[in-house]
Amino acid sequence: xxRFFDLFIDFVWQGVAAIFRFVQTVWMWAVQQVGDLLQVPxxxxxxxxxxxxxxxxxxxxxxxxxxxxxxxxxxxxxxxxLATLLGVLIKTLPQVxxxxxxxxxxxxxxxxxxxxxxxxxxxxxxxASPADLWGSDCGRYDCGR
Numbered sequence: 001x002x003r004f005f006d007l008f009i010d011f012v013w014q015g016v017a018a019i020f021r022f023v024q025t026v027w028m029w030a031v032q033q034v035g036d037l038l039q040v041p042x043x044x045x046x047x048x049x050x051x052x053x054x055x056x057x058x059x060x061x062x063x064x065x066x067x068x069x070x071x072x073x074x075x076x077x078x079x080x081x082l083a084t085l086l087g088v089l090i091k092t093l094p095q096v097x098x099x100x101x102x103x104x105x106x107x108x109x110x111x112x113x114x115x116x117x118x119x120x121x122x123x124x125x126x127x128a129s130p131a132d133l134w135g136s137d138c139g140r141y142d143c144g145r
Contacts, residue, residue, distance in 0.1 A: 042053065 042050070045053075
């Protein structure tokens with residue numbers, strides 16, 4: 001189970017790394033294009049080119065804002081999920097401790113108490129006679145003597 005969990009975590013990390021590499025590649029290309037555009041004397045452009053440039057800048061700003069807002073929302077949800085997980089762990093801690101104490105007491109009882117002198121209930125007999133099970137002293141039972 002641990003191996004499966006490790007493989008799953010590695011798969012998730014590789015997927016996240018691939019996404020970030022792709023985003024990095026796109027951003028590097030976009031920054032290079034903007035740098036090339038800034039080298040051009042755009043003050044001498046036609047007014048229509050300036051309008052198109054303004055629309056492009058507005059689109060980039062809008063989608064960057066949208067992406068940042070989604071990242072902010074996701075980070076809030078992750079923080080809330082971690083807080084919920086911590087709350088559940090704290091809430092179940094007494095139950096886990098009680099289960100551990102019951103297990104500890106049960107193991108201590110089984111290791112330290114001698115049950116050999118107790119008689120077994122009749123429904124646990126395997127078909128052998130009481131004399132075979134308990135020796136020659138059958139108590140109040142007729143041992144077939």
